[in-house]
Amino acid sequence: MEEPRESTRNPAARVVASGPFKTIVLGAILVGAILVGLETVPSVRDSFGGALVAMDRVVLAIFLVEVVLKIAAEGRRPWRYFADPWNIFDFSVTAICLLPLHAQFAQVLRLGRVARSLRLVTALPRLQLIVGALLRSLPSFGWITLLLFTLLYAYSVMGVFLFGENDPARFGSLWSSMLTMFSVLTLEGWFDTMRDQMVGLPQDDGSAVVASPIVAPLYFVSFILSGTMIFLNLLVGVIVNSMSEMPGGESDVAERGTSAERGTSAGRGTSAGRGTSAERGTSAPTSDAPRATTSPLPSLHAPGAEQAHVTLLIERLARMEAMLEDLQAELRRRGDSDRAG
Numbered sequence: 001m002e003e004p005r006e007s008t009r010n011p012a013a014r015v016v017a018s019g020p021f022k023t024i025v026l027g028a029i030l031v032g033a034i035l036v037g038l039e040t041v042p043s044v045r046d047s048f049g050g051a052l053v054a055m056d057r058v059v060l061a062i063f064l065v066e067v068v069l070k071i072a073a074e075g076r077r078p079w080r081y082f083a084d085p086w087n088i089f090d091f092s093v094t095a096i097c098l099l100p101l102h103a104q105f106a107q108v109l110r111l112g113r114v115a116r117s118l119r120l121v122t123a124l125p126r127l128q129l130i131v132g133a134l135l136r137s138l139p140s141f142g143w144i145t146l147l148l149f150t151l152l153y154a155y156s157v158m159g160v161f162l163f164g165e166n167d168p169a170r171f172g173s174l175w176s177s178m179l180t181m182f183s184v185l186t187l188e189g190w191f192d193t194m195r196d197q198m199v200g201l202p203q204d205d206g207s208a209v210v211a212s213p214i215v216a217p218l219y220f221v222s223f224i225l226s227g228t229m230i231f232l233n234l235l236v237g238v239i240v241n242s243m244s245e246m247p248g249g250e251s252d253v254a255e256r257g258t259s260a261e262r263g264t265s266a267g268r269g270t271s272a273g274r275g276t277s278a279e280r281g282t283s284a285p286t287s288d289a290p291r292a293t294t295s296p297l298p299s300l301h302a303p304g305a306e307q308a309h310v311t312l313l314i315e316r317l318a319r320m321e322a323m324l325e326d327l328q329a330e331l332r333r334r335g336d337s338d339r340a341g
Contacts, residue, residue, distance in 0.1 A: 012072035021069075026123045028062040031055065032116045063094045063116070086128065090119060133242040140238040148231050155223050156181050162219065163197045166210035170196075184220065185227050194220040 015021050035056050038044050045052070067090060074080045081087050093115045121127045156177040163171040170180040170193065184190040197216035200209035212219075 010073055010075055012069045013075075016066075016069050016073045021066075022123070024062065025066050026120075028059045029116065029119045029123055032059040033120070035059065036114055036116070059116075060094070060097050063090070063119075064098070067091055067094055086121075093119060129243065133239060136242045136245070137238045140242075141235070144231060144234050144238070148227065151223075151227055152178060152181055152185070155219070155227075158219070162212065162215060166200055166212070167196055181223065184223065187224070187228060190220060190224065 035052055038048075039052060070087065071078045071081045082091070097116065121131055156174055159171045159177040159181060160174055164177075169176070171177045180193065184193060194216050197219075198211060198213050200211035202209060
């Protein structure tokens with residue numbers, strides 16, 4: 001409990017967590033991105049060069065103040081600032097822009113200024129979620145890419161055997177065949193390539209045209225279906241699965257919201273049931289049993305504790321629902337007996 005109290009007493013931590021500060025940083029990122037784009041227009045650069053430089057220095061000053069405040073917000077342990085990879089990225093970009101580089105290193109400075117626009121990812125949590133999902137998908141991307149390369153290699157070899165004599169420019173060698181099939185994979189001009197193999201191309205030496213009216217459509221259509229449609233869906237599925245597994249994802253937020261709503265409604269129902277039984281002078285005989293056997297909720301900071309937390313909440317809600325049904329049955333029975341008497 002000491003760390004939260006220290007952070008709440010730290011003025012730098014309050015400033016960093018405030019909404020206006022985040023808005024100012026986000027505005028500086030957007031203005032910096034616009035300035036870099038305006039500098040690519042020669043007429044704007046010649047007419048407003050001094051104003052662009054001054055505004056760029058203001059943006060850089062805001063970034064520097066942000067870094068200093070975030071480090072100061074860590075209190076007596078400023079090295080914790082570098083525990084976050086996004087903070088390392090922000091610090092690196094700001095440091096590159098502050099380096100006293102000479103003319104021969106002007107390209108490095110320009111690249112650093114362009115990288116400042118990428119800080120938009122660090123300013124928006126939803127973008128961080130998407131980038132994190134992409135990074136978590138990299139291992140699966142590697143296996144999918146290996147499978148796609150195997151398919152591309154197999155079709156390229158077949159292309160050399162099937163169409164090398166008719167179209168040596170596209171299928172004369174394995175390398176040219178792989179480049180052709182890669183362009184087909186992007187769906188760029190694939191129909192023209194297929195048509196040339198279907199009707200055949202005139203040969204320079206005057207030999208007969210080699211046409212493949214049946215093999216060519218089967219070859220290209222099967223490659224497009226397997227290489228483009230299937231693998232594209234695989235990539236999308238991997239990304240969606242990674243986003244659903246990310247902490248703070250849509251499914252996680254929805255699950256927490258549903259659990260909270262159920263807990264609130266169950267709590268209200270239990271309070272109402274207890275009030276009714278107290279007014280009639282009755283008490284549910286089984287109401288104390290679940291309370292005595294209920295285990296405390298685990299800490300959410302423990303590994304895998306969130307799933308256990310949800311499971312325990314569901315069990316408690318089920319017990320509360322059973323208690324309410326028993327109370328309602330008891331009240332109905334007593335009401336019937338009173339009316340009969």
